[in-house]
Amino acid sequence: MTVLATFVAVAVGFGSLTSSTPVELRDAVGVSNAKSSLTLIYQNNLNASDDKNHVGAIILDPVPQTNAAAACASLNEKLLSKATIQKYEADFNDALSYQDYAKYQDAERGYYIENGILSVGDQVSYSANSSRSSRKELPVLCTQSANNGSASAGPVNGSTIAVASTGNIFVGYRNQKSFRFLGIPYADTPQRFKYSSLYSKTGQTIQTTSYGAQCAQGGSGSEDCLFLNIQTPYIPKSGSKKQLRPVLFWIHGGGFTGGSGADPLSDGGNLASKEDLVVVSINYRLSTLGFLAIPGTDIKGNFGIADQITALDWVVANIAAFGGDASKITIAGESAGAGSVRTLLGSPKAIGKYAGAIAMSNLGGGVTLGLSGDYGTTYSTYYTIDQSYNVAGPQIFAAAGCNGTDVSAQIACLDQVPASTLVGLSTVARYVVQDGTYVDTPNLILSTRNASTAHIPVIFGNTRNDGASFSTYPKTPISNHTQGLQVALGINSTWAQRIIESNLFPLISTGNLTLDSFNVSQRIATDKTFRCVDQATVYAGVSTHAFQKAFYYQFERTIDGYDPNNLGQPANDDPKNPYFRFHGADMPWLFGTLNRIRDPEDLWSAQLVSSYFAAFVRGGDPNPSLQYLDARGYDKVIEGVRRYGNWGEVDASMKGGNEIRLLDWPSKSAGFVDVEQCTWLGYPLDYYLKGGK
Numbered sequence: 001m002t003v004l005a006t007f008v009a010v011a012v013g014f015g016s017l018t019s020s021t022p023v024e025l026r027d028a029v030g031v032s033n034a035k036s037s038l039t040l041i042y043q044n045n046l047n048a049s050d051d052k053n054h055v056g057a058i059i060l061d062p063v064p065q066t067n068a069a070a071a072c073a074s075l076n077e078k079l080l081s082k083a084t085i086q087k088y089e090a091d092f093n094d095a096l097s098y099q100d101y102a103k104y105q106d107a108e109r110g111y112y113i114e115n116g117i118l119s120v121g122d123q124v125s126y127s128a129n130s131s132r133s134s135r136k137e138l139p140v141l142c143t144q145s146a147n148n149g150s151a152s153a154g155p156v157n158g159s160t161i162a163v164a165s166t167g168n169i170f171v172g173y174r175n176q177k178s179f180r181f182l183g184i185p186y187a188d189t190p191q192r193f194k195y196s197s198l199y200s201k202t203g204q205t206i207q208t209t210s211y212g213a214q215c216a217q218g219g220s221g222s223e224d225c226l227f228l229n230i231q232t233p234y235i236p237k238s239g240s241k242k243q244l245r246p247v248l249f250w251i252h253g254g255g256f257t258g259g260s261g262a263d264p265l266s267d268g269g270n271l272a273s274k275e276d277l278v279v280v281s282i283n284y285r286l287s288t289l290g291f292l293a294i295p296g297t298d299i300k301g302n303f304g305i306a307d308q309i310t311a312l313d314w315v316v317a318n319i320a321a322f323g324g325d326a327s328k329i330t331i332a333g334e335s336a337g338a339g340s341v342r343t344l345l346g347s348p349k350a351i352g353k354y355a356g357a358i359a360m361s362n363l364g365g366g367v368t369l370g371l372s373g374d375y376g377t378t379y380s381t382y383y384t385i386d387q388s389y390n391v392a393g394p395q396i397f398a399a400a401g402c403n404g405t406d407v408s409a410q411i412a413c414l415d416q417v418p419a420s421t422l423v424g425l426s427t428v429a430r431y432v433v434q435d436g437t438y439v440d441t442p443n444l445i446l447s448t449r450n451a452s453t454a455h456i457p458v459i460f461g462n463t464r465n466d467g468a469s470f471s472t473y474p475k476t477p478i479s480n481h482t483q484g485l486q487v488a489l490g491i492n493s494t495w496a497q498r499i500i501e502s503n504l505f506p507l508i509s510t511g512n513l514t515l516d517s518f519n520v521s522q523r524i525a526t527d528k529t530f531r532c533v534d535q536a537t538v539y540a541g542v543s544t545h546a547f548q549k550a551f552y553y554q555f556e557r558t559i560d561g562y563d564p565n566n567l568g569q570p571a572n573d574d575p576k577n578p579y580f581r582f583h584g585a586d587m588p589w590l591f592g593t594l595n596r597i598r599d600p601e602d603l604w605s606a607q608l609v610s611s612y613f614a615a616f617v618r619g620g621d622p623n624p625s626l627q628y629l630d631a632r633g634y635d636k637v638i639e640g641v642r643r644y645g646n647w648g649e650v651d652a653s654m655k656g657g658n659e660i661r662l663l664d665w666p667s668k669s670a671g672f673v674d675v676e677q678c679t680w681l682g683y684p685l686d687y688y689l690k691g692g693k
């Protein structure tokens with residue numbers, strides 16, 4: 001009642017509705033959850049080509065039978081029929097038994113369906129109408145006719161869903177897998193080189209059925225780009241905070257110069273339906289617009305990082321209205337997104353706003369190696385404003401034609417340069433800096449447990465060959481391994497010789513010297529830029545208890561990814577043949593977004609691994625409970641968990657020799673990888689305990 005009243009006031013205030021507006025239209029923009037929570041169920045096996053063989057349903061709050069059909073009609077749907085349930089009986093059995101397990105609904109008491117009641121005990125069963133039962137209040141099962149599972153499928157007739165939060169109405173939609181709210185403005189349109197602030201308008205009806213602009217990057221995007229996207233399986237009744245689900249907060253990668261929250265590989269619809277999570281993905285400012293820092297001015301950098309924190313603030317304030325539990329937010333990201341996660345783990349402005357963190361293929365290293373190609377260093381070791389300015393500032397001013405000696409005139413000049421020009425210059429700023437507010441330490445503090453670092457559970461990890469994406473494959477066949485190392489790693493022959501003489505990175509011949517040599521180089525690149533730093537991070541974090549607990553993984557199976565050398569996929573696209581597990585090729589295993597299935601193990605591993613990550617988001621431990629999996633009917637995951645055992649915490653004593661999890665089908669545990677090699681490269685496991693930067 002109150003909600004409805006609020007809505008009317010809001011709508012009238014907005015000015016688009018008058019007393020002569022037809023009732024249907026007013027209802028169409030009214031909130032969809034005024035009278036009931038909305039739960040979208042879909043039994044998702046992550047096999048996209050199988051989506052067409054499945055349907056879901058919508059569950060509404062208990063009403064007497066006489067009101068059940070009208071409740072569905074308010075969503076432009078009908079009561080689910082017995083015939084449909086019979087056709088998809090296995091799906092409904094599993095989906096509804098999970099509702100019971102989670103204590104969302106009491107399935108044994110039943111649901112109103114068309115002309116009867118559906119009960120779910122060991123099996124679904126029906127009873128026809130009786131005058132005795134019809135006064136009982138039971139939850140209602142409605143059809144869900146918006147049955148396209150594709151992330152790019154927009155709203156269809158009647159599928160929009162309106163939800164009110166903090167004074168605005170958000171009009172999203174549903175598809176086969178979740179409720180979707182795309183392009184939500186979380187901040188006011190940012191001013192250039194100023195920190196963002198929370199979206200401040202109220203009384204708005206905001207269309208959130210398509211993605212907002214991505215942030216300015218190589219030839220596209222906009223400065224008005226601070227949008228986020230939500231996929232959720234559940235919308236509580238307006239004003240209720242019951243049964244809220246854990247939240248995955250996704251920060252995209254792209255080198256702090258590219259990417260967006262609209263990447264289909266990180267679409268949250270599959271995790272929402274398969275794992276009952278709310279997924280949020282965000283945009284944040286990139287490149288010079290996100291990271292320029294100028295000494296002695298108000299332009300202190302980290303605008304992109306501050307945007308991420310503004311988005312986090314929006315989520316904390318609003319996510320309950322979309323079914324999410326603000327006390328159970330896990331921040332997660334890949335590549336620069338992982339670098340962002342690492343930054344937020346140490347940011348005084350972010351700590352306390354999330355409960356867990358997942359950093360996938362974070363970069364670092366290079367400080368003590370003297371090797372060139374240390375592209376990754378600044379992701380984990382933060383420049384001062386001066387250092388950041390020295391590598392990018394004067395170059396940007398010059399390239400933008402903003403020469404001069406008076407810095408305020410130069411900045412005024414830069415303010416006039418079109419965004420697309422700024423991010424397209426040959427030099428851009430892309431570095432997290434020690435700005436003193438968002439980042440106030442030179443690196444993440446792991447050498448001690450104190451308030452500088454979030455004391456929470458974390459997952460770090462890498463793909464087996466992250467470094468293959470950051471090594472140069474020789475353009476013409478090489479004549480010896482020394483030359484191969486030099487080309488691939490950009491080092492001189494002295495260093496190449498030292499690597500060979502260390503005997504730590506053996507060349508294994510398959511008869512293709514260029515490839516075999518590159519294979520050695522990519523191992524070194526993986527170690528020095530990813531593995532050594534990230535393994536040392538969790539090792540120190542658990543040794544000092546800076547982290548509450550930590551888990552580490554290596555992806556043994558991936559698909560596609562960042563392949564600038566065009567080395568391609570396994571022969572015949574068969575993952576049993578050799579291939580490099582590239583950087584950025586792992587997201588389908590977190591999000592369940594495989595775009596093709598090369599062999600059954602692809603699907604089974606994606607089912608298992610997404611369950612690991614989802615279990616972590618639910619409770620800070622990647623091992624899903626067998627009871628949960630059983631209630632959901634995830635037989636293949638149960639088989640994986642039973643056969644392949646536990647993913648154990650990183651234990652600083654290393655007695656178990658099982659510190660990391662090799663993710664695949666089968667998955668298995670193993671000791672830290674390349675420990676001796678990392679020591680030789682200058683990144684021993686205790687690097688951060690011995691004052692390493």
Ligand SMILES: *[C@@H]1O[C@H](CO)[C@@H](O)[C@H](O)[C@H]1NC(C)=O
Pocket residue numbers: 065066115116129134
């Ligand atoms: C079952 O009850 C509903 C609601 O009272 C009514 O609309 C419907 O016609 C009934 N069906 C049968 C088969 O009696």
Ligand SMILES: *[C@@H]1O[C@H](CO)[C@@H](O)[C@H](O)[C@H]1NC(C)=O
Pocket residue numbers: 148149150152153154
């Ligand atoms: C689902 O939507 C996508 C994207 O709009 C479209 O390409 C596809 O054909 C649709 N599938 C079906 C079964 O309608």
Ligand SMILES: *[C@@H]1O[C@H](CO)[C@@H](O)[C@H](O)[C@H]1NC(C)=O
Pocket residue numbers: 076157158
């Ligand atoms: C949209 O749905 C409404 C109500 O269900 C129906 O009356 C109308 O004909 C539909 N329009 C189209 C274009 O399908």
Ligand SMILES: *[C@@H]1O[C@H](CO)[C@@H](O)[C@H](O)[C@H]1NC(C)=O
Pocket residue numbers: 370371372492493494495
């Ligand atoms: C080789 O590279 C290393 C690291 O950059 C450097 O210290 C060394 O002086 C170089 N040696 C030669 C012979 O150029």
Ligand SMILES: *[C@@H]1O[C@H](CO)[C@@H](O)[C@H](O)[C@H]1NC(C)=O
Pocket residue numbers: 398399401402403
């Ligand atoms: C600014 O300086 C750069 C580098 O010195 C130079 O190439 C460019 O022509 C100058 N632009 C103007 C507008 O003076």
Ligand SMILES: *[C@@H]1O[C@H](CO)[C@@H](O)[C@H](O)[C@H]1NC(C)=O
Pocket residue numbers: 445447448450451452
């Ligand atoms: C935590 O310890 C580090 C290293 O000793 C120190 O630099 C930092 O200031 C400390 N942080 C707090 C909040 O005490």
Ligand SMILES: *[C@@H]1O[C@H](CO)[C@@H](O)[C@H](O)[C@H]1NC(C)=O
Pocket residue numbers: 479480482483
């Ligand atoms: C490797 O090949 C390069 C290029 O042909 C040559 O200059 C160099 O002497 C060779 N090095 C060794 C160790 O054979």
Ligand SMILES: *[C@@H]1O[C@H](CO)[C@@H](O)[C@H](O)[C@H]1NC(C)=O
Pocket residue numbers: 512514515567
């Ligand atoms: C060596 O492997 C590379 C990368 O797969 C391939 O392009 C090249 O043709 C191979 N060379 C030979 C001689 O087989």
Ligand SMILES: *[C@@H]1O[C@H](CO)[C@@H](O)[C@H](O)[C@H]1NC(C)=O
Pocket residue numbers: 508515519578579580
């Ligand atoms: C790289 O070398 C390892 C170890 O010898 C081998 O197992 C793998 O298949 C090689 N990768 C490629 C793509 O050739």
Ligand SMILES: *[C@@H]1O[C@H](CO)[C@@H](O)[C@H](O)[C@H]1NC(C)=O
Pocket residue numbers: 047049050053597599600603
């Ligand atoms: C995926 O679904 C398709 C269509 O139902 C089916 O043919 C295929 O066997 C499934 N793949 C796996 C690995 O289960």
